[in-house]
Amino acid sequence: MAMMIFGLLIGIVVGGVLAYFYAINSTKSKVQKMIEDAQSEASSIVKTAREEEKKAQERSESLVKQAQEQVSSMIAETSKELKSRREQLDKLEQRLSQREQQLDRRMDSIEAKEKRAEQKLQLAEEKLKSAESFEQEAVKKLQEIANMTTDEAKQFLFSRLEEELKEEFGEKIRTFEENFKEEADKKASELIVSAMQRLTTEKPEDPVISVVELPSEEIKGRIIGREGRNIRTFERITGVDLIIDDTPEVVVVSSFDPIRREIARRTLEKLIIDGRIQPARIEEIFAKEKDAIEQEIVEAGDKAVRDLGIREMNADLKHIVGQLKFRTSYGQNVLSHSVEVGFLAGMLASELHLDTQLAKRAGLLHDIGKALDHSIEGSHALIGADVARKYRENPVVVNAIASHHNEVPQESMYAVITQIADAISASRPGARRENYAAYIKRVQQLEEIAKEFDGVESAFAVQAGREIRVIVHPEVIGDNEAFALARDIAKKIEEELIYPGQIKVTVVRETRVAEYAK
Structure with missing residues (x-):
């Protein structure tokens, strides 16, 4: 058993050794392969690097060649430009040289002229001295011949000079006035004729008659009444003076107030027609005629404003305009004249491309002061301007009213237009009359x-x-x-x-x- 175990151990050891050597051999082959692969890759990289180096060298040679060509081109252009500059400098030098020569010649000429001027100056001084001596001798001779002192001679010369200057001044004034009038008259004539051709109005007549005709002389006694009762009542109620004299079949109504005079005239005519002339009847007819006149005034003011196409005028101001119906100037009805001036002013403003509404207002209102000048002291132009200002009319209109007789300076073209239109309306044939x-x-x-x-x-x-x-x-x-x-x-x-x-x-x-x- 021990042998088996020993043999097994030896077998294991031998197997391990064999496995170790096998592993070492296998690793060596792998390393060798890796070395070979690395060498191959390095050879490829070297080859690629050599190719890139070759290409880079070719590119650098190409760039160097291009740079050499550009430098050569720039050198050629610079040389050409330098040549052109040299040529220009040469031309400038030639011009400067010519200028120097011209300046030299001019200097010579100036020096010659200065010499001649000095000679002339010396000659003039000599002549002046001789003239002064001659003048002194002439003055002495004049004093001896004319027995005149120096002051008298000066006065004589001054008077002669003043006459000559006056004549010359008159000649210049005449020339200027002729030229100015020619142009101004031509333009003004065109504007005025154009305005007058567009306006056709009837001849204004005086609607206010202060003389009342009687059917017979007997009426005078009835107007006077018993112990003057009727005439006193009539004058007290109407505020006028009733003049009854030896003139046959005529009674004169006198008053500074044109409206009162008209009411009184109508009242008297109605009383004569009615035949009942007594205090109560006088009061009754006077009240009716007063209301009728008031209504006529309102209608006349509205009609004037409406005919001219004027917008938004104060009612009190229109009432004053209506009062002009009973006012005359040189026999010309003031309301008709004012409406006519309004039309003319509007036409002239239209020709001059100005505000026609503003011009018409100024024309209609220019004589508004005549409705009040019997009760207010002063010029009708200034009174009218104060009234227009009171009712907050445009300052341009106020100035046109105040300045249409040159009592104040004219501040706008509308004032000039108003004055021209007023003159046209007043001066046309048959417009006015005077006693x-x-x-x-x-x-x-x-x-x-x-x-x-x-x-x-x-x-x-x-x-x-x-x-x-x-x-x-x-x-x-x-x-x-x-x-x-x-x-x-x-x-x-x-x-x-x-x-x-x-x-x-x-x-x-x-x-x-x-x-x-x-």
Whole structure:
């Protein structure tokens, strides 16, 4: 048994040794194989590296070649540019050389001119000295001949110079005025004619009649009443004066208030038609006519605003506009005139591309002060401006009202348009009339104003006082001075007279020579 166990142990040991050697041999073969694989892979890597190195060398050679070509190209371009720069520098040097030569020639010319100028200056100084000595001798001779002192001679020369300057100034004024008037008249005529052609209105007539015709002389006694009872009641209620004189079949109603006068006139006419002239009846008819006139005023104001197409006007202001229906100026109804001015102002504003609404408001309201000037002291233009300002009218409209008679400066084109439209409406044929006494007085004042100026021989008002012709002494007033004289006369007429439309001033200067053959 022991032998078996020993043999088994020996067998185990021998098997282990054999297994160990087998394992060692097997490991060696694996290691050998790994070494061979590594050597093969290393050979492949070396081969690849050599190929890459070859390719890199080829690329570097190609890049070097390209760089050499670029450098050669840049060198060629640089050389070409340097050559061009050298050529430009050569040309600049040539130009500078030519300039230097020109400057040298100019310097020589300037030096020559300076020498000639010095010579001329010396010659001028010599002539000046001789002229001064000649002047002194001439002054002495003039004093001896004319017996004039130096101050008198200066005064004489100054007066001559003043006359020459005045003549030259007159000539320049005449030229300027001719050019300016030609252009201004042409443009203004186009605008005004265009506006007037678009407006057709009836001739305004005076609706306010202060004279009441009676059917017979007996009515005068009934109007006066027993012990003057009826006439006193009539004057107290109506607020007017009733004038009953020797004029046959006529009674005159007198009042500064045109509305009161119209109410009184209508009341008296109704009383005459009714035949019952007594205090109670006077009060009854007066109340009815007063209401009727009030209604007419409201309707007239509304109609004027509506006809002009004006929007949003204060009711109290429209009421004042309606009162103008019973107010006249030089025989022209003020409301009709104001509506006409509104239309003209709107047309002129349209031609000038301005606000037609604003222009129409200014035109309609420009004479609104005439509805109140009988009760408020002052100019109707300024009164009207205050009223418009009170009712918060546009400041442009307020200025147009205040300045349409040049009482305040005009601040906008609307003020100028309003003044022009007012002049057109007032001065067109048949628009206005004035009484004979006022006409004669205005004509006399025109002639007197013109005769106040020096050099005026005579003056005549012609064309119903719309032109003043001034005859001057030709030896005192020259052609150019005549322009200044006409302007001065026109300015003085504007300052001192009140008149409708415009007045033309014509200065006539002529020299007449007569000789007789015997």
